[in-house]
Amino acid sequence: MKRKQIKKGWRFRNNEKRYLKRILESDFSAGSDNYMSEKFESLFAKKHKQKFAISSNSGTSTLHQALHAFGVGHGDEVIIPSLTVGMCGFVVWQCGATPVFADVDKNTFLIDPEDIKKKITKKTKAIMVVHLYGLMCDMDKIIKIAKKNNLRVLEDCAQCFLAYDDKKRISGTIGDVGSWSFESSKHLSSSEGGVLTTNNKSLALKMRKFGGLGFTNITAYSGKVRIDKNKFQNPNWKRHNEFGYNYRMSELCAAVALAQTERVEYFVKKRIKNGNAFLDMIYKSKTNLLIPQKIPTGFIHSFYTFVALFNGKSKGISWSKFRKKFLSYGGDGIYSAWQTVNNEPCFYNARKKGLFSGSMKISQSYGWGETPVAIKLQKNIMQFTTNQKNEAEISKQIKALKKTIKFFES
Ligand SMILES: Cc1ncc(COP(=O)(O)O)c(C=O)c1O
Known part of the structure; x- marks a missing residue:
C-alpha cells in the first residue's frame, strides 16, 4: 500500500503543492484574483517566445476561443483532420460552422496538405492542424496554402509540447494561434486546463474576452476584472461589452499548471x-x-x-x-x-x-x-x-x- 502511494503523484512533487497552499491560504481574495494564472501565462508565453498566453479551463475551450477570434460563424467551414479527437469537430459545431475533413498522410498520420487544398471552398475560414501524438504537421506547406487562400491557421498542440520542425520552430508558434491541453494524460497537467498563445494582440483580446465572459475591462494582456473598485463599484459601470463563456482557468489549476510549466523541458x-x-x-x-x-x-x-x-x-x-x-x-x-x-x-x-x-x-x-x-x-x-x-x-x-x-x- 505504502509502495503504491510512493509511485503515484511523481509528476506533482515540486512547486505544485507549495503554490496550491499559497492560493488556499489567500482565501481566493480579490487581491489574489488571477495571481497564479497571470504567472502561468507569462511563463508559458516566455517558454514559447510568444507575446500573449491566455489560460483556459480546457484544451477544447481554447480551440473554441481561437475559432471565435478568427470570426468563424454560421455558414463557415473549418478544415480539420479526419484522424483526431472529436473535440476538434465539436468546437466547429459550437461556432455554428461546418467541419470539413481533410485526409491524413499515410506515413506521418498527420493532416495532408494536398488534401487540404482539395477541400477548400469559398466558405472556408480556417485550417485547424493537429500535431497528433507529439509530432508537428508540415507547417511550411500549410502556411503557404493558408496565405494563398487568406485563411487563419490554428495549431492544436494538445498532444504536442515543445516539439520542433526541421527549421527549429517550436510547435504552436507558426500559425496564428497555438492551443494546448492540460488534461490529466498530457505532457503537463492541472487535471483539466488549457492555454493559448499568439503574437497577435487583437486575436489575444478576442480570445480572452470570449473565454472571460466578455468583461469590459479585460485586456489582451490580462484577464483581471477586479482592477479598479472606484471605477466599477458604480451603478453606471457597464460590465460586459461582449458576449462570452466562462472558460477561465481556476486559480487552483493555474497553481499546478505554473509549477508544471516550470519543468516542461x-x-x-x-x-x-x-x-x-x-x-x-x-x-x-x-x-x-x-x-x-x-x-x-x-x-x-x-x-x-x-x-x-x-x-x-x-x-x-x-x-x-x-x-x-x-x-x-x-x-x-x-x-x-x-x-x-x-x-x-x-x-x-x-x-x-x-x-x-x-x-x-x-x-x-x-x-x-x-x-x-x-x-x-x-x-x-x-x-x-x-x-x-x-x-x-x-x-x-x-x-x-x-x-x-x-x-x-x-
Ligand atoms: C488533439 C486534442 N485536441 C483537443 C483535446 C481537448 O483537450 P481537453 O481534454 O483539455 O478539452 C485533446 C485532449 O484530449 C486532444 O488530444
Whole structure:
C-alpha cells in the first residue's frame, strides 16, 4: 500500500503543492484574483517566445476561443483532420460552422496538405492542424496554402509540447494561434486546463474576452476584472461589452499548471526518451508487425504517445489478440485510435439529418467526408504509453513488447 502511494503523484512533487497552499491560504481574495494564472501565462508565453498566453479551463475551450477570434460563424467551414479527437469537430459545431475533413498522410498520420487544398471552398475560414501524438504537421506547406487562400491557421498542440520542425520552430508558434491541453494524460497537467498563445494582440483580446465572459475591462494582456473598485463599484459601470463563456482557468489549476510549466523541458525530455526506446527496439527487432509513425528528417517528436500501425492482420493476428498478449507480458496497455471524427455517430447522424451543410457528401464506402487513408489507418493504430517515470518502468514496457513480437513471429 505504502509502495503504491510512493509511485503515484511523481509528476506533482515540486512547486505544485507549495503554490496550491499559497492560493488556499489567500482565501481566493480579490487581491489574489488571477495571481497564479497571470504567472502561468507569462511563463508559458516566455517558454514559447510568444507575446500573449491566455489560460483556459480546457484544451477544447481554447480551440473554441481561437475559432471565435478568427470570426468563424454560421455558414463557415473549418478544415480539420479526419484522424483526431472529436473535440476538434465539436468546437466547429459550437461556432455554428461546418467541419470539413481533410485526409491524413499515410506515413506521418498527420493532416495532408494536398488534401487540404482539395477541400477548400469559398466558405472556408480556417485550417485547424493537429500535431497528433507529439509530432508537428508540415507547417511550411500549410502556411503557404493558408496565405494563398487568406485563411487563419490554428495549431492544436494538445498532444504536442515543445516539439520542433526541421527549421527549429517550436510547435504552436507558426500559425496564428497555438492551443494546448492540460488534461490529466498530457505532457503537463492541472487535471483539466488549457492555454493559448499568439503574437497577435487583437486575436489575444478576442480570445480572452470570449473565454472571460466578455468583461469590459479585460485586456489582451490580462484577464483581471477586479482592477479598479472606484471605477466599477458604480451603478453606471457597464460590465460586459461582449458576449462570452466562462472558460477561465481556476486559480487552483493555474497553481499546478505554473509549477508544471516550470519543468516542461524535464517532462518532455522524459517522454522523448521513452518514445525513442520503443522506436529503437522496433528497428532493432526488424519486425514488420509494427510500422512506426514516420518522423520527417530534422523534426523533433515530443512523444505524447508512441504510435505505430499494426500490420499483423495480414498474418492472421488480430489487433485485440496482440494487445492481450502484450498485457499478459506486463505491458501497461495499447490504446486504439478514436473513430475518424466524420464517422463518430454524433457528426455522421447530424450530417445525415442535414444539420451540417457543406460540400462534402456521404458515400457508401467512406461515410461522411472522403478520407480513405484516415479510415484505413484508424483501424490499425496502436498507441503505447510514454509517461513512465524511470528506467525500470520503461524497460518493463519494452521487454513486454519485445516478447509479444517474438511470440507472434516465432
Ligand atoms: C488533439 C486534442 N485536441 C483537443 C483535446 C481537448 O483537450 P481537453 O481534454 O483539455 O478539452 C485533446 C485532449 O484530449 C486532444 O488530444
